Amino acid sequence: MELIWQGIIEAFRLIFSGDPEVFGITLLTLRVSGMATLISLLLGLPLGTIIGLCHFPGRKFILSIINSSMGLPPVVVGLWVSIFLWRSGPFGFLNIMYTPTAIIIAQSVIACPIIIGLSAAALQQTSEKIRLQIRALGANKFQYLLLLLGEIKLSLMAAVIAGFGAVISEVGASMAVGGNIKGYSRVLTTATVLEVSKGQFDVAIALSIILCVLAFTVTAILTMLQQKRQGG
Template sequence: MDMIWQGILAAIHLLITGDPEVLTITLLTLKVSGIATLISLVIGIPLGTVLGLKTFPGRQIIMSFVNTGMGLPPVVVGLWVSIFLWRSGPFGFLNIMYTPTAMVIAQAIIASPLVVGLTSAALQQTDSKLRLQIKALGTTRFQYLWLLLKEVRFSILAAIIAGFGAVVSEVGASMAVGGNVKDLTRVLTTATVLEVSKGNFDIAIALSIILCLLAYLTTVFLTILQQKNQGV
């Protein structure tokens, strides 16, 4: 209990004093995970829309890959991204290994299947009568898709929450492609692992509290957006 209490006090101290290193780590965590989530939306919503509304050969196979990807271990993603970005790899010429960019790529790969799967599932559950009604209004293809996506907006926001939650809390991929370099690629999860390995459990607890607080506040914001117009 003393260790937990010390960790709580350390977290309060770090937050109140605005420790520069912790602030840098926290901002990088938010930046990397935020950009990765946005990229996953750009990839996931269109692909999820196609899979949710279209029937074509191979669709079930693609969906099985998407569903598998929803539970893909982050360390596996980190391994394969590292192989491709390593100096001797296909994209080694980009020289982005052990940079925030590499972390964004890995996290976007982790989050994308979640967005694809949840978007697809939401659209498949829309009422067929609703689809016919929208088409009967003489809508263009774009208007049709927009109205359907608007209908499932709560589910899409849930996908955003799930995607962000998955990447902000992962450590395997960030460690593999980021290297946990101080002032460059160290985020809250990798910093916590480092402090645990050093035996600094009070600082590790403090960082974990800050990470949970960051995830909670972000989720609260997205939940407010999700629920604001519910029932309207």
């Protein structure tokens, strides 16, 4: 019990003393995971729309792959992205291994299937009557899509929340492709792992509290955005 108290006290100390290292790590975590979620949304929403609304051969097969990729283990993603980004790998010339950019790429790979899968499922669930109605009112293709996406906005926000939650909490991929480099590619989860292996449990607990508060705050903001529009 004493350890938990020490951790909580350490957390408050780190937060309120404005420790520059912890502040930097927290900001980087938010930046990397936010960027990864954004990229996944930009890539995932169009793909999810195509899979959800269009009919083409192999669609069910692709959907099965996407759905099983929703639970892609971060260490597996970390390993494969590493293989591609290493100096000896096919994308070695980009020279982005062990950088925050590499973490963004790996986390996008983790979040993308979640956005695709959930948005496709949501679009498929929109009722046939609404689709017919929109068409009957003379909407062009763009308007049709926009209106349909409006119908599923709650599910879309849920997809974004799920994607963000998956990437901000993962450690395996960040460790593998970021390298946990001090002051450069160290994020909250990899920093926590390091502090545990150093035996600095109070700092580790403090970091875990900061991570949970951060994840909760972002999710709460997204949830409020999601719920705000429900009535109107």
